[in-house]
Amino acid sequence: MTTPEELPGWTHSYSGKVRDLYVPAGGADGRLLVVASDRVSAFDYALQPGIPGKGALLTTLSLWWFDRLAGGDGGTPVPNHLVADAAVPDAVAGRAMVVQALDMLPIECVVRGYLTGSGWAEYEQSRTVCGIPLPEGLHNGDRLPEPIFTPAHKAPMGQHDENITFAQTAELIGAEHAAAVRDLSIDIYRRAAATALERGLILADTKFEFGVAGDGTITLADEVLTADSSRYWDAAAWREGSTPAERMASFDKQIVRDWLAAHWAKTGEPPTLPADIVARTAARYRELIDRLTAAPVPG
Incomplete structure (x- = not known):
C-alpha cells in the first residue's frame, strides 16, 4: 500500500x-x-x-x-x-x-436488480440469494422480478466480507435500523436505476454504506453508485446478447475481476495487473461518467 x-x-x-x-x-x-x-x-x-x-x-x-x-x-x-x-x-x-463523522453501521447494504456475481453462484446451488428464495429457471445476468436487499457484514481489514441474511442484519444493528436501511437502499437503487436506464445503462447491483448522525439520522456515506461499488451494463448489449459475456458489457471493474479470476487461485498475493487491463479499466470508468452525466437518451 x-x-x-x-x-x-x-x-x-x-x-x-x-x-x-x-x-x-x-x-x-x-x-x-x-x-x-x-x-x-x-x-x-x-x-x-x-x-x-x-x-x-x-x-x-x-x-x-x-x-x-x-x-x-x-x-x-x-x-x-x-x-x-x-x-x-x-x-x-x-x-x-x-x-x-458518523457512527458507521458495520454492514454493506447491497441491492441487486439482476442476478450475477456471488448472487448467481448462490442461486446455482440453492435457488436463493442471501437466503431469499428466487424463481426457478433464472440465468446469469437475468433481471430479477423485484430488486432485493442482500446485505454483507463488513469484515476487518484483510478479511473477506460475508453475505448475511436480513435476520442477521437485524441482530447486528437492531431491527429498526435494519428495516430503515433496507427500505432506503431499495428506494435509492430504484431511483438510480431509472436515471441510468435513461442514459442507456443498466444498474445491475450496487452497495451503499450508512452511518448514524449525532441526531440519530441515518445518513448515506462513503462512495455512492460508482464503478467500484456498482455493476453497470450497456442496456442495448443486455437486450441483444445471447451469452452472459455479451449481455454484461460492463462499465466498472469487471474487467479486473475477470482477469484476476482467470489468472489467480485466490490464495497468496494476487498477481500484478497487466498494462492493457489497467488501460481498459480506466477507459471504461471514464466512459461511464461521460454517459451518466450526459443528457438522457431520447425514447
Missing part, C-alpha cells in the same frame, strides 16, 4: 483498500477528509498497479450522485455526509471530500 500523503491541516488516521482517511490536525471537530486513491481492489484484495485517475473519477461520480439524491432527481432528499462548502487541500483537489 502506498504511503499516505501529508496534507496541511489534516492528520492521516486510517487507510483502507482504496481510500485514505484524515482528521483535522488541531483535533477532532466532527469532520473527516476522505481521499480516493488510484488503488484498485477485487475479491477484498488491494491490487497493483493502480488505475490512473481513478480517485478523481470515483469522487466526481459520487458527488454527482450525492447531488441528485439530495433532491436533484426530484425524489425525496437522502441525507448524506458531505460538509457543504468545505475546502479540500490543493494536493488532493478533485479526489477528496470533507465529510461529517
